[in-house]
Amino acid sequence: MKSGRHTQVKSASAAPAFLLNGGAVSGLLQGMDWSGSPLGQPDGWSPGLKAVVATLLPAQAQIVLFWGAQYVALYNDAYSPTIGQKHPHALGQPALAHWQELWDDLEPLLRGVRETGETFSAKDRPFYIERSGFGETTYFDVSYSAVREADGSVGGVLCIVNDTTARVRFQRRQAFLLELGQTLPGLGEAELIEAHAVHRLAVELGAARVCFGEDLGEGQGLRVAREWAEGVPTLLGEHAYASFDPQLYELLKCGQQAQRNYLAEQPPPALLKGMGASLHVPVLRAERLEAVLLVHFLRPRLFAEDDCLLAEETAKQVWAAITHARAERALHMLNESLEERVANMLVQREASMLQLHEARKMEMIGQLTGGIAHDLNNMLTPIIASLELVRRQPDPQRAARLVDGGLQAAERARNLVGRLLSFARRQTLKPQAVALAGLVEEMRELIARSLGATISVQVRIDPQLPPVLVDEHQLELALLNLVINARDAMAEGGRLTIAAGVGESEGGPVYPPGLAAGQVWLQVADTGSGMSDEVLARCIEPFYSTKTVGKGAGLGLPMVQGLAVQSGGGFGICSQAGKGTEATLWLPPSEAGLASVAPLPAPRAQEGNRVLLVDDEPLVRQATLLQLRELGYEVTEADCAAQALALLDGGWVPDVLLTDHVMTEMTGVRFAQKVRERLADLPVLIITGYANLSPRELHGFEVLRKPFRQAELAQSLAQLLARQG
Structure with a gap:
């Protein structure tokens, strides 16, 4: 099919009046050679077509008119940026010639309006369009209305559109990052965090492969330990930066993204064989390259600014979560045994002194761990000795003295841990x-x-x-x-x-x-x-x-x-x-006045008081259960939140919930919120040994710090039940 030719207009007065006052597109229409268009010369157009063209040309809204059975396109200046490189070639030509990539989606909508005369409208309607050399999904608010001829027949479809792509992409990016931020902390393990994040990002961007490469230092290369890939070779292992791109390392260490489209004349490197595009995003901390987010696509694509921002912010958020999870796992391993922790800290001290030359800092760490070991060993010795003597010689008078001595040592250990938590700012305060x-x-x-x-x-x-x-x-x-x-x-x-x-x-x-x-x-x-x-x-x-x-x-x-x-x-x-x-x-000064509340007594449980006890540590749960039963409570225990929720869903109703905060499946606060969804007025007491919880994070739940004496436990439960009335 011939294309319309555009020539310079000699005189505006020679053009039909309905083509005037329309800006740049109006000038193109006046100078067009209409012999190549199905519409023919403008003088021969129908009155209905002339009237609607005269209306749309000076309009500030984005408007395109598809006229006749071939849906010949006529549009105004406001609309032309919407189709990018298709303008001005699409002007006066059948839509199929220039909207081919989305014709299977667009044509049924136009045909429905043309055949029924009914208006079609939608908000944030997605369309796949090639307007900048690469295909992309765009979003529009659209209103397609029939334009009728004098005899009542439908001559064309008038489309008023508003490009909402930027807003939709921004909202999707924010929603994606918010969902990621809420999900990652609950996964716990660094491997699970990384696997979940790369899969979600691959789906969001339509990528064939997404993974993190951890920097090996000194520009040596990167190591890929986990990836999400579909239908492409694996990248697991170590790779030099130059195997991706000779300039890649220089760009990344300066904090710049590397975007590449691979075409026939510029094929991808051997490592990325079969790929059409790549996006490599640096993750820097203290101006040092720590990792690279690698995103690979099967086809060349437009790297929209929002997609690049999404990849950058995801990389920072996910790597921070991975680093935090690794640190928590390392801390947990250190805490498994006191002697092992001290040994590891001393090894780390020596290595860090050589690597970072921070002798003063490592001296403080060594002093801290040595002091902890010294003081805790002094306190554990009488506890262990007293318990062994009580077991071997269960004499009541002797046992009482030994138990008192063990309790005094345990109280000193409790105070030491409290001071450590206070120094670390991890104690749960009751301001x-x-x-x-x-x-x-x-x-x-x-x-x-x-x-x-x-x-x-x-x-x-x-x-x-x-x-x-x-x-x-x-x-x-x-x-x-x-x-x-x-x-x-x-x-x-x-x-x-x-x-x-x-x-x-x-x-x-x-x-x-x-x-x-x-x-x-x-x-x-x-x-x-x-x-x-x-x-x-x-x-x-x-x-x-x-x-x-x-x-x-x-x-x-x-x-x-x-x-x-x-x-x-x-x-x-x-x-x-x-x-x-x-x-x-x-x-800080208190905004509230001084409270004047008389202390409540801590009596034994009233007959029939039922406690739901939830703790994933068997020894702690068993000790707490014995304390509660001695106080007269009827106790039902559960080793995890899921087991406890199953009991409640089965119809069992306790009088009070006693739950640990740090558990594997979910925190005690989150579990208590789920329980409150079932039993809105149930009293809740959360016990914790190491949690930096602010009042806002506690959501109003009462807290009892570990380790606690039986009297403290009784007092807390009595206060809760007394308030419940």
């Missing part, structure tokens, strides 16, 4: 409004006994000072730690001052940078020996102590700092040798 004046007044007798007669105490705290939002028990421990440190620094006696204020009050400490305005400070100052600059620089390191063996674990100041930071505040310490020390906590 509440606390009046500093009242707290210090209640502790005054304990402080005085701890200091002795040679040290005087001054307290300068205004009772009208705003309450602070903090875990009251942890704040008491922190204050006591600071008081004891001050006592040890005043061996010959002295003066200890406890003061508090708000913000930059006169005579108070300097407000630290980076903290929110209006924080309340609590300061403990002494007139003791003070610290040298060297000791001051290291005093917050865990297990660093200048005291003699047995006089301190070196966790006091790290615990105080951990509590302050985790509570949303800060911690600072100033000291001069021979002049004393000032230690200051900064804590």
Whole structure:
């Protein structure tokens, strides 16, 4: 079929009036040689066709008219960018000649409107179109309406469209990344995370192969450990960067993507034989190339900006999840046995010193692990010895003394772990409004006994000072730690001052940078020996102590700092040798007033109280079950969330749910939410030994920290059941 020819218009007055005032397309129509078009010369067009063309040409909306049985295309300036390279060749020509790749999709829609006269409309309708040299899926809001001739017959189809491709792609990208972000943490294992992510991305982009290649360092190449591939050879193994592209490594290490389309005159490298296109996305951390996301396609394609952004953001998110999962697995392996953990940490210390030349940092890590091993071994020894003696010689009087000794050692171990969690900012706090004046007044007798007669105490705290939002028990421990440190620094006696204020009050400490305005400070100052600059620089390191063996674990100041930071505040310490020390906590003020709630008693269970106990650790579950039964509760146990949900779905209804937080299938909080979907008012108590859970993440559920005594467990359950009424 001949194509219409476009010639320069000599005079606008020579063109039919209905072709005027239409911009660039109008000029093309005026200068076209219509002998090659089925429409013929414009003067011979029907009145209906002339009228609709005169209307669409100056319109600002994207409009295309398909006229006659051959659906000859006429459109305006606003529409021409929509078809890209098809313009201007498609103008005045049958649609099949230029819309061939989507004709099987488009023609039934046009024919339906032409034969029935009924309008067709759709939102975000997908169309596969080749408008930039490569095929791509685009999206449009469309309205196809019949255009009638004077005799009532349908002469053509008027299509008003709006290209929504950019918006749809953005929404799909955001939805994809959101779904990925919600799914990956629950998979746990790095291998499962990687397998799930590459499969999902391959489906989303229509790729033939997707995988991660981990950088081998020094530009040597990359290693592919897992991949998703369909109908193409595997890439598993190690490969040089140059085997993909001679310039690939230089691009990737600079943070640039590498996009390639392979054609007959530019075939792919041997490693990518059979591929039509490739997209390689770098993953950098601290400006160092860590991994590459490899995405390969069977056919050449348009690399849309949104697809490239999707690949880049997916690569960052997935690699971060993989790295985190690997770190968690490494930590779990280290925690399997204390001796193995210490040995591995020491090996890592030596290797890191050679590789990173960070002797100071590795010295602190070694000190931390050694201190943990030393203190825990001291506490485990009487526990193990007491239990062995009780088993061999079950004398009641002797057993009572041995059990008391074991419990004291266990309590010391519990306090040590609590301090470690406080330093690591992983303790589950119970923040509440606390009046500093009242707290210090209640502790005054304990402080005085701890200091002795040679040290005087001054307290300068205004009772009208705003309450602070903090875990009251942890704040008491922190204050006591600071008081004891001050006592040890005043061996010959002295003066200890406890003061508090708000913000930059006169005579108070300097407000630290980076903290929110209006924080309340609590300061403990002494007139003791003070610290040298060297000791001051290291005093917050865990297990660093200048005291003699047995006089301190070196966790006091790290615990105080951990509590302050985790509570949303800060911690600072100033000291001069021979002049004393000032230690200051900064804590956020509480918006709520002080609570005045009398403590509830912790009686035994009422007859018939039923507890659903869920914990995937058999030893912990068995010990908790025995404590509950001794308290008089009827206990039904489950070793996982799925087993517990099956019990509830079977119709069994407990009076209270007691669940561990860290479980393999799902967290205790997530499990409790699922239970609340079935039993909306069921009281829930979550027990946890290591979880940095904020109040928002707890969704209002009560928490009991491990390890706990039977009295603490009884008190928590009694409070829950009393509230339920």
